[in-house]
Amino acid sequence: MADDALKAKVEEALEQFRPVLQSEGGDMEFVGIDDENKVHVKLTGACEGCSMAVMTIKMGLETYVKNVCPEITEVVQDNAIENPNDFGELY
Numbered sequence: 001m002a003d004d005a006l007k008a009k010v011e012e013a014l015e016q017f018r019p020v021l022q023s024e025g026g027d028m029e030f031v032g033i034d035d036e037n038k039v040h041v042k043l044t045g046a047c048e049g050c051s052m053a054v055m056t057i058k059m060g061l062e063t064y065v066k067n068v069c070p071e072i073t074e075v076v077q078d079n080a081i082e083n084p085n086d087f088g089e090l091y
Helices: 004-022 053-068
Strands: 026-033 038-045 074-077
Touching (some): 004 026, 004 038, 004 053, 053 074
16 A cells, blocks of 8 residues: 555545546546556546546646656546447436
């Protein structure tokens, strides 16, 4: 598990990025940092089932977090839809 200093830096970076998600009606929950220094988040609100969620995570949130915390290897969405074209359970 990540040390407290890294966790605090990541949480601060997530808070700084949060307004970007909120401006589109979404938000996120910080889940934690695993042993491979991957940050785990859950997208909520409009972001949860959005077809652009992967791009938001990889091109936006991950890029931002890795700039602030270079020791982070990846940001992953724990509640990602397995097949983004299969919305059967959402509707």
